[in-house]
Amino acid sequence: xxxxxxxxxxxxxxxxxxxxxxxxxxxxxxxxxxxxxxxxxxxxxxxxxxxxxxxxxxxxxxxxxxxxxxxxxxxxxxxxxxxxxxxxxxxxxxxxxxxxxxxxxxxxxxxxxxxxxxxxxxxxxxxxxxxxxxxxxxxxxxxxxxxxxxxxxxxxxxxxxxxxxxxxxxxxxxxxxxxxxxxxxxxxxxxxxxxxxxxxxxxxxxxxxxxxxxxxxxxxxxxxxxxxxxxxxxxx
Amino acid sequence: xxxxxxxxxxxxxxxxxxxxxxxxxxxxxxxxxxxxxxxxxxxxxxxxxxxxxxxxxxxxxxxxxxxxxxxxxxxxxxxxxxxxxxxxxxxxxxxxxxxxxxxxxxxxxxxxxxxxxxxxxxxxxxxxxxxxxxxxxxxxxxxxxxxxxxxxxxxxxxxxxxxxxxxxxxxxxxxxxxxxxxxxxxxxxxxxxxxxxxxxxxxxxxxxxxxxxxxxxxxxxxxxxxxxxxxxxxxxxxxxxxxxxxxxxxxxxxxxxxxxxxxxxxxxxxxxxxxxxxxxxxxxxxxxxxxxxxxxxxxxxxxxxxxxx
Numbered sequence: 001x002x003x004x005x006x007x008x009x010x011x012x013x014x015x016x017x018x019x020x021x022x023x024x025x026x027x028x029x030x031x032x033x034x035x036x037x038x039x040x041x042x043x044x045x046x047x048x049x050x051x052x053x054x055x056x057x058x059x060x061x062x063x064x065x066x067x068x069x070x071x072x073x074x075x076x077x078x079x080x081x082x083x084x085x086x087x088x089x090x091x092x093x094x095x096x097x098x099x100x101x102x103x104x105x106x107x108x109x110x111x112x113x114x115x116x117x118x119x120x121x122x123x124x125x126x127x128x129x130x131x132x133x134x135x136x137x138x139x140x141x142x143x144x145x146x147x148x149x150x151x152x153x154x155x156x157x158x159x160x161x162x163x164x165x166x167x168x169x170x171x172x173x174x175x176x177x178x179x180x181x182x183x184x185x186x187x188x189x190x191x192x193x194x195x196x197x198x199x200x201x202x203x204x205x206x207x208x209x210x211x212x213x214x215x216x217x218x219x220x221x222x223x224x225x226x227x228x229x230x231x232x233x234x235x236x
Numbered sequence: 237x238x239x240x241x242x243x244x245x246x247x248x249x250x251x252x253x254x255x256x257x258x259x260x261x262x263x264x265x266x267x268x269x270x271x272x273x274x275x276x277x278x279x280x281x282x283x284x285x286x287x288x289x290x291x292x293x294x295x296x297x298x299x300x301x302x303x304x305x306x307x308x309x310x311x312x313x314x315x316x317x318x319x320x321x322x323x324x325x326x327x328x329x330x331x332x333x334x335x336x337x338x339x340x341x342x343x344x345x346x347x348x349x350x351x352x353x354x355x356x357x358x359x360x361x362x363x364x365x366x367x368x369x370x371x372x373x374x375x376x377x378x379x380x381x382x383x384x385x386x387x388x389x390x391x392x393x394x395x396x397x398x399x400x401x402x403x404x405x406x407x408x409x410x411x412x413x414x415x416x417x418x419x420x421x422x423x424x425x426x427x428x429x430x431x432x433x434x435x436x437x438x439x440x441x442x443x444x445x446x447x448x449x450x451x452x453x454x455x456x457x458x459x460x461x462x463x464x465x466x467x468x469x470x471x472x473x474x475x476x477x478x479x480x481x482x483x484x485x486x487x488x489x490x491x492x493x494x495x496x497x498x499x500x501x502x503x504x505x506x507x508x509x510x511x512x513x514x515x516x517x518x519x520x521x522x523x524x525x526x527x528x529x530x531x532x533x534x535x536x537x538x539x540x541x542x543x544x545x
Contacts, residue, residue, distance in 0.1 A: 002336055002339065003336070003337055003339075005336075006333055006336035006337055007337075009333070009336075010322070010325075010333045013325065013329060014322065014324055014325070017324050017325070018324050077318075077320070077321070077322075077323070078316055078317075078318045078319075078320045079320040079321065079322060080320075081281075081286055081314075081316050081320055082314075082316070082320035082334075082337075082381070083337070084285075084286050085284040085285060085286050085309055085312070085314045086309060086334075086337040086338060087306045087307075087309040087310045087337075087338070087339060088337055089306075
């Protein structure tokens with residue numbers, strides 16, 4: 001626990017003493033702002049539904065860029081050797097790093113609170129739907145951060161880790177729009193694998209255990225793969 | 237304190253180290269030398285629990301590295317070849333992070349960080365950013381990190397590489413001060429440093445131990461001791477003097493070396509009394525009769541050869 005917290009603190013310190021955190025917050029809020037405006041302009045609804053879908057896809061590209069350094073850089077600079085020779089389990093290291101990236105995600109999502117404020121000022125949004133939408137988006141962040149960490153653990157090259165993370169996560173999006181290739185019947189089955197249909201339940205205000213299980217499974221799956229990779233790096 | 241038995245590490249078809257065995261008693265400093273790529277770093281990484289060995293056993297501070305890696309890690313301070321620093325942090329932030337990783341109790345962390353900084357000569361450097369430090373100061377921070385939890389065993393991979401001569405002396409004095417309380421394995425390319433610090437030496441070459449034991453034993457193993465003999469025989473030709481010395485039963489080889497003679501004997505034989513008696517018998521004076529042990533550098537070169545050079 002102490003070690004996990006130490007690593008979490010260290011990662012957050014690194015985010016905020018470098019331009020990293022500010023760049024991510026800025027870029028993300030800009031993108032979210034664009035989608036928020038488009039969503040309102042196109043539908044005329046006082047809701048975050050359009051924004052949420054588009055934001056989740058942007059996160060698929062943004063978050064691997066955030067997590068790419070987590071293991072790749074440590075392996076390149078040799079600090080990984082220090083972590084692995086201190087009495088800390090790979091799980092603590094992994095969870096500390098995952099929580100750090102998730103903390104930044106939380107800040108990014110909090111930043112979009114401004115848009116909620118605008119909705120409240122001009123319209124009458126459904127608070128329940130807003131709450132479940134944010135829950136869904138946060139769970140999505142958990143999956144993407146875990147996937148990005150997995151990519152980062154595979155290489156000591158940050159750019160490769162970032163691109164690898166995007167390529168790893170993209171199928172979660174692409175399988176949702178493959179109907180022209182596989183036909184409608186198969187598409188209905190593939191939709192179970194795709195991320196957006198699961199997120200859509202949340203943005204409609206529904207919390208379904210199937211959707212929760214989907215996000216939990218992916219997150220744990222990626223974290224487990226990362227753990228195995230860290231372990232195996234020592235054996236190769 | 238450190239027992240290494242038949243350690244072998246293979247990467248696929250490549251054998252990094254093969255059948256490496258040695259031991260270091262408590263409080264001793266072991267000098268680990270050998271050419272680049274000989275397997276020094278690999279051996280140290282196995283001992284710190286960073287790499288598992290393919291075969292063999294290693295016990296550090298009473299715990300098996302493969303069975304109780306966490307217990308070993310608690311008792312080892314490790315300075316890798318490149319100090320493992322987060323460039324964007326300050327010295328203080330970094331050492332406090334290490335103190336947490338090293339499970340120091342909350343109340344002791346700050347005090348201990350201060351003590352260690354004092355010890356490695358970093359007082360007043362707390363707020364400096366690691367990325368802006370010179371090589372010598374990075375090395376000091378690396379050492380501070382290894383000392384934080386006051387480990388009984390220290391494994392230092394080239395602690396003086398890249399330092400200027402003054403810093404070198406500083407680190408050497410620091411290590412000499414740590415010996416006794418700590419058991420230390422030290423790898424280095426600077427052989428006079430090993431001669432100054434280490435009672436024991438392991439010379440590793442191409443993954444295998446080429447020589448090991450006390451400093452004297454390793455030096456003698458590489459090239460036997462020889463004697464420098466200088467006799468004052470007025471009016472006698474140098475060649476005749478050499479012949480007279482060579483005629484002694486104790487002496488194997490005689491070679492002129494400047495105005496003296498280089499005398500080699502079988503191991504364990506000391507020809508000095510015989511030479512002195514012979515000189516006295518002939519009425520010659522004795523200017524010098526010295527036993528010369530090869531330096532570690534000579535030993536190193538005679539064992540490793542000059543292939544790499």
